[in-house]
Amino acid sequence: GENVEQHPSTLSVQEGDSAVIKCTYSDSASNYFPWYKQELGKRPQLIIDIRSNVGEKKDQRIAVTLNKTAKHFSLHITETQPEDSAVYFCAASNGNDMRFGAGTRLTVKP
Amino acid sequence: SQTIHQWPATLVQPVGSPLSLECTVEGTSNPNLYWYRQAAGRGLQLLFYSVGIGQISSEVPQNLSASRPQDRQFILSSKKLLLSDSGFYLCAWSVPPGGYGYTFGSGTRLTVV
Numbered sequence: 001g002e003n004v005e006q007h008p009s010t011l012s013v014q015e016g017d018s019a020v021i022k023c024t025y026s027d028s029a030s031n032y033f034p035w036y037k038q039e040l041g042k043r044p045q046l047i048i049d050i051r052s053n054v055g056e057k058k059d060q061r062i063a064v065t066l067n068k069t070a071k072h073f074s075l076h077i078t079e080t081q082p083e084d085s086a087v088y089f090c091a092a093s094n095g096n097d098m099r100f101g102a103g104t105r106l107t108v109k110p
Numbered sequence: 111s112q113t114i115h116q117w118p119a120t121l122v123q124p125v126g127s128p129l130s131l132e133c134t135v136e137g138t139s140n141p142n143l144y145w146y147r148q149a150a151g152r153g154l155q156l157l158f159y160s161v162g163i164g165q166i167s168s169e170v171p172q173n174l175s176a177s178r179p180q181d182r183q184f185i186l187s188s189k190k191l192l193l194s195d196s197g198f199y200l201c202a203w204s205v206p207p208g209g210y211g212y213t214f215g216s217g218t219r220l221t222v223v
Contacts, residue, residue: 006153043216044154045214046213093212096142097156099156101153103152
């Protein structure tokens with residue numbers, strides 16, 4: 001089955017700096033790669049996603065890149081703000097189920 | 111628009127007691143449905159997924175079971191809870207095929223005492 005590895009497990013940045021979270025996956029049939037943000041005690045919320053026919057996607061301060069050959073995908077957050085502090089999960093789906101990375105706890109220091 | 115309902119929000123149960131968590135989806139037909147568990151400070155573990163009524167795929171051996179008696183209803187059950195069953199349980203749905211756009215329910219925080 002699919003195995004998704006996510007790094008780092010914790011990340012602390014200064015407000016205004018950029019944050020990068022990286023994931024790798026093992027199932028070459030995976031074709032959909034979403035990113036979720038989870039605030040304490042709440043459900044994960046989809047923040048951005050990318051499909052396998054696209055290499056990069058951007059939405060304001062958030063961007064995701066995908067390298068299908070290397071089976072890598074990354075989340076980039078620019079100009080970080082304290083409200084970006086949360087746990088971020090990457091995921092990979094082959095169309096039937098979705099496997100999540102272990103999560104990255106991002107702390108943005110004001 | 112589609113919505114997903116999950117209840118109860120919190121639950122405290124003694125060891126050995128039964129469990130039933132329910133999830134329903136509105137505004138869509140034939141969704142893929144999922145149960146995930148999240149231990150404190152940990153990632154999301156897929157427990158079960160269903161692509162149709164009566165069709166359940168189990169990911170890990172455990173004392174939990176799932177059922178899908180209706181198209182938009184997904185139930186997570188246990189006959190006898192263990193301490194290790196404590197966690198945050200999340201139901202999710204997606205539109206097949208492709209599994210795109212997972213939406214999670216608000217979750218049930220289960221504490222087994």
